[in-house]
Amino acid sequence: xxxxxxxxxxxxxxxxxxxxxxxxxxxxxCTLPNQAETTAAEDKSRGYSEWDARLIVETGCxxxxxxxxxxxxxxxxxxxxxxxxxxxxVILVDEHLDALTPFINWQDRRTNQLVPGTSxxxxxxxxxxxxxxxxxxxxxxxxxxxxxxxxxxxxxxxVLPKKGTACFLTDLFGATLTGVxxxxxxxxxxxxxxxxVASGDWDADLLGKLGLPRGLLPDVKLSGALLGGxxxxxxxxxxxxxxxxxxxxxxxxxxxxxxxVGNPASAVFVNVGTGAQVAAYTDRYVWDPLLETRPxxxxxxxxxxxxxxxxxxxxxLERFFHLVARQLLATEVKDPLFPQMNKLAAETTAGAGGxxxxxxxxxxxxxxxxxxxxxxxxxxxxxxxxxxxxLLEGMARxxxxxxxxxxxxxxxxxxxxxxxxxxxxxxxxxxxLVAEAFxxxxxxxxxxxxxxxxxxxxxAVGAGLFPDLATAGGMIDYDS
Numbered sequence: 001x002x003x004x005x006x007x008x009x010x011x012x013x014x015x016x017x018x019x020x021x022x023x024x025x026x027x028x029x030c031t032l033p034n035q036a037e038t039t040a041a042e043d044k045s046r047g048y049s050e051w052d053a054r055l056i057v058e059t060g061c062x063x064x065x066x067x068x069x070x071x072x073x074x075x076x077x078x079x080x081x082x083x084x085x086x087x088x089x090v091i092l093v094d095e096h097l098d099a100l101t102p103f104i105n106w107q108d109r110r111t112n113q114l115v116p117g118t119s120x121x122x123x124x125x126x127x128x129x130x131x132x133x134x135x136x137x138x139x140x141x142x143x144x145x146x147x148x149x150x151x152x153x154x155x156x157x158x159v160l161p162k163k164g165t166a167c168f169l170t171d172l173f174g175a176t177l178t179g180v181x182x183x184x185x186x187x188x189x190x191x192x193x194x195x196x197v198a199s200g201d202w203d204a205d206l207l208g209k210l211g212l213p214r215g216l217l218p219d220v221k222l223s224g225a226l227l228g229g230x231x232x233x234x235x236x237x238x239x240x241x242x243x244x245x246x247x248x249x250x251x252x253x254x255x256x257x258x259x260x261v262g263n264p265a266s267a268v269f270v271n272v273g274t275g276a277q278v279a280a281y282t283d284r285y286v287w288d289p290l291l292e293t294r295p296x297x298x299x300x301x302x303x304x305x306x307x308x309x310x311x312x313x314x315x316x317l318e319r320f321f322h323l324v325a326r327q328l329l330a331t332e333v334k335d336p337l338f339p340q341m342n343k344l345a346a347e348t349t350a351g352a353g354g355x356x357x358x359x360x361x362x363x364x365x366x367x368x369x370x371x372x373x374x375x376x377x378x379x380x381x382x383x384x385x386x387x388x389x390x391l392l393e394g395m396a397r398x399x400x401x402x403x404x405x406x407x408x409x410x411x412x413x414x415x416x417x418x419x420x421x422x423x424x425x426x427x428x429x430x431x432x433l434v435a436e437a438f439x440x441x442x443x444x445x446x447x448x449x450x451x452x453x454x455x456x457x458x459x460a461v462g463a464g465l466f467p468d469l470a471t472a473g474g475m476i477d478y479d480s
Contacts, residue, residue: 001020001021001022001023001465002021002077002078002079002463002465003018003019003020003021003027003071003074003075003077003078003079004018004019004021004078004079004080004081004082004456004457004459004460004463004465005017005018005019005064005067005078005080005081005082005240005456005459006018006019006081006082006083006084006255006259006449006451006452006453006454006455006456006457006459007060007063007064007081007082007083007084007173007452007455008084008085008252008255008449008451008452008455009034009056009060009083009084009085009086009169009170009173010034010085010086010252010451011034011086011105011106011107011274012033012034013031013032013033013034014031014032014033014034014056014059014060014063015029015030015031015063015449015451015452016029016030016031016060016063016064016066016067016452017029017030017067017447017449017452017453017456018067018071018074018078018456019453019456019457019460019475021079021460021465021466021475023475024475024476024477026447026449026453027071027074028067028070028071028074029067029070029449029452030063030064030066030067030070031063031449032059032062032063032066034056034059035055035059036051036052036053036055036056036059036103037049037050037051037052038050038051038052038102039051046110046113047108047109047110047112047113047144048104048108048109048110049104049105049106049107049108049109049145050102050103050104050105050108051102051103051104051105052102052103053091053099053102053103053169053172054099056103056169056173057172057173057176060173061234061237061238064081064238064239064240065237065238065239068238068239068240069239075239075240075241076241078240078241078244079245079460079463079465080244080245080246080247080459080460080462080463081177081230081240081244081245081246081247081459082224082247082249082250082455082456082457082458082459082460082462083170083173083174083246083247083249083250083455084170084249084250084251084252084254084255084451084452084454084455085168085169085170085173085249085251085252086105086106086169086252087106087168087187087188087191087251087252087253088105088106088145088146088147088191088192089103089104089105089106089108089145089147089150089168089169090103090104090147090150090151090166090167090168090192091103091104091166091167091169091172092160092161092164092165092166092167092216093164093165093167093172093182094163094164094165095181097172097175097176097182100161100164101154101159101161103169104150105145106145106146107145108144108145108150109144109145110122110144110150110153111123111126111144111145111149111150111152111153112144113153115156122149122152122153122156123142123143123144123149123152123153125152125156126142126148126149126152126210127141127142129209129210130142130206130209130210131209134203134205134206134209135287135289136287137196137197137198137199137203137206138190138193138194138195138196138197138203138206139190139195139197139198139287139292139293139294139295139301140190140191140193140292140293140294141193141289142193143193143307143368146191146192146193147166147168147191147192147193147194148192148193148194148206148210148212149193151166151194151210151212151216152210152211152212155210155211155212164216165181165182165216165217165218166216166217166218167182167184167218168184168188168191168249168251170184170188170249170250170251171183171184171188171218171249173249174227174246174248174249176234177228177230177231177234177238177246178227178228178229178230178231178234178246179228179231179234180227180228181218182218183218183219183220183221183227183248184217184218184219184220184221184248184249185220185221185222185223185224185225185248185249185250185297186200186220186223186295187223187250187251187253187254187294187295187296187297188249188250188251189202189217189220190251190294190295191251191294192217194206194207194210194212194217195220197285197293197294197295197301198285200220200295201220202214202217202220221248222248222298223248223250223254223295223297223298223458224247224248224250224297224298224458224459224461224462225247225248225462226245226246226247226248226462227246227247227248228245228246229242229243229244229245229246230242230243230244230245230246245459245462245463247458247459247462247463248462249455250297250454250455250458251294252451253271253277253279253294253302253304253306254294254295254296254297254302254454255450255451255452255454255455255458256269256271256420256421256450256451256454257269257271257279257281257296257302257454258297258453258454258455258457258458258469258473259420259445259447259449259450259451259452259453259454259455259456259457259476260418260419260420260445260450260454260476261281261416261418261473261476262470262473262474262475262476263470263473264281264296264300264469264470264473265281265283265470266414266415266416267280267414267415267416267417267418268280268403268406268414268416268417268418268438268440269418269419269420270399270417270418270419270420270424270434270438270442271419271420271421271424271450272310272311272395272419272420272421272422272423272424272430273310273311273421273422273423274310274311274312274423275306275307275308275310275311275312276308276309276310276311276395276399276421276423277304277305277306277307277308278304278305278308278399278402278403278406279294279302279303279304279305279406280302280303280403280406280410280412280414281296281300281301281302281303282300282301282302282303282409282410282412283299283300283301284301285301286301286303286409286410288303288405288408288409290305290402290405291303291304291305291306291402291405291406291409292304292305292306297458297469298458298461298468298469303406303409303410305399305401305402305403305405305406307364308364308395308398308399308402309359309360309361309394309395309398310395310421310423311421311422311423312361312362313359313360313361313372313391313395314338314341314359314391314392314395314423314427314430316359316361316372317341317387317388317391318336318337318338318341321337321341321384322337338426338427341384341388342388342427342428342429344384344385344388344389345385345388345389345392345429346428346429347385348385348386348388348389350393351393352381352386352387352389352390352393353378353380353381353386354376354378354381355374355375355376355377355378355381355382355386355387355389355390356374356375356376356390356393356394357372357373357374357387357390357391357393357394358372358373358375358394358398359372359391359394359395359398360372360398374387374390389429392427392429392430392433393433395430395433396430396433396434396436396437397437399434399437399438400434400437400438403438414440415440416440416443417434417435417438417440417441417442417443418442418443418444418445418478419431419434419442419443419444420444420445420450421450424444425444425448443478443479444478444479445476445477445478445479446477446478446479447476453476457469457472457473457475458472460472
């Protein structure tokens, strides 16, 4: 059976893999760190997050070359390449794909700056101009780091290029490989906050209210449709076959769902990395202000409880413990403290002795003003062990709370619980707490690169190797 390739342009690492479509095994994989951040120290202190998109593209090509070298003669069996990558961010390029701006990624918070002479931030102004009805059309509320909010900031501050195309990373990478102009798909487009999810096109009314020209945005194509063939130049760069079919990329959250959940209609998906998302599939468009409604590739939607407390919340407590060692004990602990924290949490009884944590240190997307809290503090439970346990219990509780909102909207409960992300895979205590909160066994895909695997599955359907995504997802095997 042919191989199908997938590539994930992630924030911390970039991964390329080859899936054997005969048995679903990962035939080869190549991962490289994403070291393309260029944010100056002064800008970082202002919440900026800027990256060299060309270096990201070069790293992606290096991953593909490393994959080709590992495959050797089997590289000739590749039937196509699927692409995914981080959502929300934006880079503007000219007709030659040369950068007109840095790549400003999803972590960027420049739109939280106050508009001069006002008490309103740029993103608050954008939300106000968009109007109350806009979120129900675009499936989300504009937030810092979203393409739509960043483009609005550029326009308002006078730095928006007069010409150019606003791209997601997947758009730019696909255009570079094939030599065609950048296009996007609904899964990526919806992450901008400018895409009418229900009608399936850019929201003209919203663009008008924000003063953003439609010509700034790429055309929208079917997720996983044929984009073009690998050019001779890029074939030489990547070591892959000239003309290899390259398929329209998708957003990394939908790709992770595809690469983890074999049957979309049967499972709830919990993905924990720096942040966290809880998602379930629905075949009809619904809107709830506590959720995001995201297009699912080739039809249907994902209802997503996004921006939940993920690994970043646990890292806040770990940083606190480092500060205690440094500032009170004059000891510099160089190694991560997560293993010790997990051990202490595992040894602590359920309920953390009455200590309760709501680990919303940075709020939520629906309520960014919320902050974390610790309640029920007593003489006996004010310990590192109880704090670690309470925080993890709070995370699991928040994940299940997001799922309850999804169930309330759909009226359907899921039969399976599927997990992904190192924040869940590498923390057995949290994994057990999540399973207990959902009252379902927690399964993980045997492969660990869920987003790249999902991109490959979509490309396999685009290539005609499988009739639909559910059939392709049947290749996924689980640890439990």
